[in-house]
Amino acid sequence: MNNLEDLKLREVRLRAPLTEDDIRSLEIGDVVFLDGVLFTGREGLYSQLFDLNLQPPVDIRSLSNVTFHCSPAVNELRPGEYHIPAVSATASFRFDKYIPLLFERYDVRVIIGKGGMQKEIYQSTFRKYGAVYLTTVGYGLGALYGRGIRSVKDVHWKEELGLAQAMWVLEVENLGPFLVECNAQGRSLFEMANAEINQRFEKLYAGLPQPKLKRLGEVTSPTCEVL
Amino acid sequence: MIAGSALYQTAVELNRRAAICIPEDARLAVGQLCQRETHSLSRYVLEQIMENYQVAVAEQRPMCADTGLPRFYAKVGNEAVVEGGMVGLEEAVRRATAEATAAIPIRPNRVHPLSRKDQNNNVGVHAPTVDYSFEPGVNWLELTVVHKGGLFGGDYRMLFPADGVAGLKRFLLDSISEFFRRGMSCQPLVVGVGIGGTKDVCVRLAKEAACLRIVGDRNPDPDIATLEEELLELGNSTGFGVMGLPGDGAILDVHIEIAYTHTGGMPIAIQHFCFAHRRATARIGADNSIEYRGNPCWFTPFYRRESISFQPA
Ligand code: SF4
Numbered sequence: 053m054n055n056l057e058d059l060k061l062r063e064v065r066l067r068a069p070l071t072e073d074d075i076r077s078l079e080i081g082d083v084v085f086l087d088g089v090l091f092t093g094r095e096g097l098y099s100q101l102f103d104l105n106l107q108p109p110v111d112i113r114s115l116s117n118v119t120f121h122c123s124p125a126v127n128e129l130r131p132g133e134y135h136i137p138a139v140s141a142t143a144s145f146r147f148d149k150y151i152p153l154l155f156e157r158y159d160v161r162v163i164i165g166k167g168g169m170q171k172e173i174y175q176s177t178f179r180k181y182g183a184v185y186l187t188t189v190g191y192g193l194g195a196l197y198g199r200g201i202r203s204v205k206d207v208h209w210k211e212e213l214g215l216a217q218a219m220w221v222l223e224v225e226n227l228g229p230f231l232v233e234c235n236a237q238g239r240s241l242f243e244m245a246n247a248e249i250n251q252r253f254e255k256l257y258a259g260l261p262q263p264k265l266k267r268l269g270e271v272t273s274p275t276c277e278v279l
Numbered sequence: 280m281i282a283g284s285a286l287y288q289t290a291v292e293l294n295r296r297a298a299i300c301i302p303e304d305a306r307l308a309v310g311q312l313c314q315r316e317t318h319s320l321s322r323y324v325l326e327q328i329m330e331n332y333q334v335a336v337a338e339q340r341p342m343c344a345d346t347g348l349p350r351f352y353a354k355v356g357n358e359a360v361v362e363g364g365m366v367g368l369e370e371a372v373r374r375a376t377a378e379a380t381a382a383i384p385i386r387p388n389r390v391h392p393l394s395r396k397d398q399n400n401n402v403g404v405h406a407p408t409v410d411y412s413f414e415p416g417v418n419w420l421e422l423t424v425v426h427k428g429g430l431f432g433g434d435y436r437m438l439f440p441a442d443g444v445a446g447l448k449r450f451l452l453d454s455i456s457e458f459f460r461r462g463m464s465c466q467p468l469v470v471g472v473g474i475g476g477t478k479d480v481c482v483r484l485a486k487e488a489a490c491l492r493i494v495g496d497r498n499p500d501p502d503i504a505t506l507e508e509e510l511l512e513l514g515n516s517t518g519f520g521v522m523g524l525p526g527d528g529a530i531l532d533v534h535i536e537i538a539y540t541h542t543g544g545m546p547i548a549i550q551h552f553c554f555a556h557r558r559a560t561a562r563i564g565a566d567n568s569i570e571y572r573g574n575p576c577w578f579t580p581f582y583r584r585e586s587i588s589f590q591p592a
Contacts, residue, residue: 056318056320056524056525057318057319057320057525059319059320061319061320061323081320083323122344123344123345123386124344124386125341125344125346125383125384125385125386126384126386127381127384128381137338137339137340137341137384138335138340138341138342138343138344139344140343140344140345142345143430143431143463166462166463167461167462167463168461187522189323189324189327189522190324190325190327190328190331190462190465190521190522190554191343191462191465191522191553192328192331192342192343192345192428192465192553192554192555193327193328193331193342193343194331194335194340194341194342194343194344194345194555195331195334195335195338195340195341195342196327196330196331196334197344198340198341198344199334199338199340214387214390214397214399215386215387215397215399216386216387216388216397217397229327241524242460242461242523245460245522245523245524245525246460246523248518248525249517249518249519249523249525252517252518253452253456253517253518253519256452256513256516256517257449257452259445260445260446260448260449260452261445261446261449262449263436263438263442263446263449263450264438264439264441264442264446265436265437265438265439274452274453274456275456276456277460278456278457278460
């Protein structure tokens with residue numbers, strides 16, 4: 053299958069943590085909704101875990117194998133009591149160096165985020181561990197995803213990392229939609245999209261020369277990715 | 280006199296409206312794009328975006344949890360008198376930003392760039408900024424707040440006169456290639472283009488063109504207006520839809536602003552304003568009446584003036 057128009061947009065609802073069978077059953081273009089438990093993480097959490105090598109305040113493996121690259125908009129109703137009206141993902145590509153450790157040490161197998169990751173890491177790491185990448189849709193759909201947050205089960209490293217970067221453990225119900233961007237075999241929706249669009253896109257450059265002044269260290273082919 | 284309390288309350292409410300309610304011009308434009316879209320996956324995503332706009336208002340949730348960086352634009356009547364002067368205004372919007380951060384809530388996004396310290400209230404050094412312009416002959420003040428996501432979709436290039444319009448077109452396509460793949464810019468979006476001035480001025484104009492002009496607005500200079508339409512067509516013929524998926528185009532509008540520049544150069548900046556198009560404006564009268572307005576009307580004849588003295592049309 054090479055044409056994105058052939059994708060089925062099959063809706064699936066799964067419980068987090070996901071089983072190996074759940075993960076292997078996911079196909080590119082599936083639309084996923086989740087129930088269960090997941091935790092959030094981004095540069096702050098990864099820096100604590102992997103740059104500073106700190107012990108996490110909770111056994112991550114016992115929580116969930118699903119993590120969400122995001123920081124929620126949090127309302128602290130009373131000390132220790134939180135409401136999350138909205139949540140949207142942050143771009144995942146910049147966390148690539150931490151992913152092998154996240155899979156290896158903490159058995160994470162599902163990454164939810166924005167925009168997918170580099171194809172090298174899909175091939176080297178996602179395939180190896182049989183992990184999948186689910187991308188949020190559109191991206192700025194904070195209200196829609198906020199609906200799926202049932203409760204805040206816990207929050208860790210809040211003082212150290214602040215509200216936006218803290219590790220939030222969330223109980224979710226019908227949280228979605230997410231699109232399967234990378235399946236357990238390392239195939240990628242965005243790679244397919246790029247291949248399809250590039251053929252046409254390059255033609256628009258006819259008669260538009262490179263700028264007179266170049267800059268060092270940049271890609272110059274319009275069909276390359278800047279990641 | 281415009282009271283500090285009116286400014287404060289208006290600024291809190293503007294933050295709330297911006298975070299939650301999509302402006303009508305952007306909602307209509309995204310709706311039209313959705314109806315035109317012939318690719319099923321892109322269309323599915325656009326439908327979810329429309330649904331999110333609706334859920335945000337119905338359930339009073341921020342439309343995007345990345346509530347961006349709040350910034351203010353004050354268009355101050357030349358005859359306006361503000362309690363505490365501009366120092367009072369700045370304090371009112373800072374207090375309002377801290378209050379709105381906790382009350383709406385909007386995410387405490389603003390951190391120290393090196394230590395990463397977060398005061399958890401979106402206030403800090405140069406945060407939030409207030410940009411000013413002036414309106415001759417009136418005694419009201421208009422305040423606009425913009426919450427703009429920050430990481431992708433902006434770029435600057437020093438072009439030269441020899442690069443010309445072809446250079447500009449190439450720059451637009453380059454920025455699409457950079458930021459539309461995977462949907463990093465969260466298209467559909469409005470493209471702001473700043474041409475001329477100095478490096479900082481063209482970047483500022485690009486941002487203001489993207490964030491402070493409504494969809495469908497054209498530059499009053501007919502040549503620039505034509506260029507806006509040309510770039511809109513070019514940008515929508517790339518094959519990129521939302522999320523970098525194949526689609527019929529994901530640009531809602533292109534707005535160009537110019538500034539007189541160095542005789543040897545043509546600096547240019549592009550800024551993408553994502554579909555979480557958070558912008559809200561109010562006019563506060565000398566009697567402290569408050570009127571919420573759909574159009575910030577930031578680019579006034581005075582703001583774009585070319586002559587030494589300003590002559591109203
Ligand atoms: S670019 Fe806009 S829509 Fe996307 S995550 Fe940032 S603020 Fe939200």
